[in-house]
Amino acid sequence: MSNKLFTKNEIIDILKDDSKNEWLFSLADKIRQENVGDAVHLRGLVEFSNICKCSCKYCGLRTENKKIERYRILKDEILQIVSDAVNLGYKTIVLQSGEDGYYSCEKIVEIIKAIKDFDVALTLSVGERCYEDYKAFKDAGADRYLIRIETTDRDLYAKMHPYADFDNRIRCLKDLKTLGYEVGTGCLVGLPNQTIESLADDILFFSEIQADMVGIGPFIPHPETPLKNEKTGSFILALKVMALTRIMLPDINIPATTAMETLNPDGRIIALKSGANVVMPNITKTQYRAKYEIYPNKICLNDSPDKCRGCIGAKIKSIGRYVASNYGFSHNNG
Ligand code: 5AD
Ligand code: FES
Numbered sequence: 001m002s003n004k005l006f007t008k009n010e011i012i013d014i015l016k017d018d019s020k021n022e023w024l025f026s027l028a029d030k031i032r033q034e035n036v037g038d039a040v041h042l043r044g045l046v047e048f049s050n051i052c053k054c055s056c057k058y059c060g061l062r063t064e065n066k067k068i069e070r071y072r073i074l075k076d077e078i079l080q081i082v083s084d085a086v087n088l089g090y091k092t093i094v095l096q097s098g099e100d101g102y103y104s105c106e107k108i109v110e111i112i113k114a115i116k117d118f119d120v121a122l123t124l125s126v127g128e129r130c131y132e133d134y135k136a137f138k139d140a141g142a143d144r145y146l147i148r149i150e151t152t153d154r155d156l157y158a159k160m161h162p163y164a165d166f167d168n169r170i171r172c173l174k175d176l177k178t179l180g181y182e183v184g185t186g187c188l189v190g191l192p193n194q195t196i197e198s199l200a201d202d203i204l205f206f207s208e209i210q211a212d213m214v215g216i217g218p219f220i221p222h223p224e225t226p227l228k229n230e231k232t233g234s235f236i237l238a239l240k241v242m243a244l245t246r247i248m249l250p251d252i253n254i255p256a257t258t259a260m261e262t263l264n265p266d267g268r269i270i271a272l273k274s275g276a277n278v279v280m281p282n283i284t285k286t287q288y289r290a291k292y293e294i295y296p297n298k299i300c301l302n303d304s305p306d307k308c309r310g311c312i313g314a315k316i317k318s319i320g321r322y323v324a325s326n327y328g329f330s331h332n333n334g
Helices: 006-015 018-036 076-086 107-113 131-140 155-162 166-178 196-208 235-248 256-264 269-270 305-318
Strands: 038-048 092-097 121-127 145-146 182-189 213-218
Touching: 006 196, 006 235, 018 121, 018 235, 038 305, 076 092, 076 107, 076 305, 092 107, 092 145, 092 196, 107 131, 131 213, 145 155, 155 196, 155 305, 166 182, 182 196, 182 235, 196 213, 196 235, 213 256, 235 256, 256 269, 269 305
Parallel strands: 038 092, 092 121, 121 145, 145 182, 182 213
Antiparallel strands: none
């Protein structure tokens, strides 16, 4: 077990200096191999509602975007999608949506219970909720929860999230930890005015809150948002933040994110060779995919769940890795 801990200054130096990138990526790959092995865990992602009350400046689903057609997938159709995914071999289902008030605590609980009748681990990604909701979801059988901190820079957080509260975001992460969820968080890389120092803080934060999963993706400007004219985040910088996260938190789960593949056609494979051990293929039906446009040019928009399963399976095999056959709980990847 190698666990190379860097100080904040060392992290900053590594992020600023591109001359040692190859060393960094191979060190992260080695630490990934030693701690979580060669298995790649697939998490089937259902994007079940693009309706959102939030105004995150970077996100195409923000409530102010009147140009996208909104949709909701109801319980029966979600169960059909899950059933098809189970038949494709998925062991984890991720339910993701905008912050859509239609899905009350009771409605989510009903969906959780029905999904847990299948033999799968269940991850929720439905945003900021109160402690009681998180508790009800856990009691109903949810195993994991994803909620990215997005940035630990309080000023930047306030600018990026009008009407939202950084402290409530932290409260959510702490409540989820207390309730015994496996907690996934993460950040965006390349937000306007984001500093390298704050990215180093993000990495230290993942370690501090003892994240079980960390997803990192480059910022991609969406034409229907206030950030439409801003620069696209750097693929390499996002990859470096990800590799450093692997080195700092050797045994967690780290996805090769879809946003990385959007900026680089081999993005997920490169990420899997630089510290990542998870992929989250889309299992949403093709007809809804284009409408879940968090950022433009998302991959797999015209593809089907079985096409994506085959595609990613082949890619994983092509680099000498294999798709895990267990549930892939963190710290228990054997
Ligand atoms: N570019 C890249 N990632 C984005 N997300 C939201 N908007 C964008 C964007 N424009 C990410 C956020 C969120 C996740 C679901 O998608 O980090 O947590
Ligand atoms: Fe969807 Fe490759 S993962 S087509």
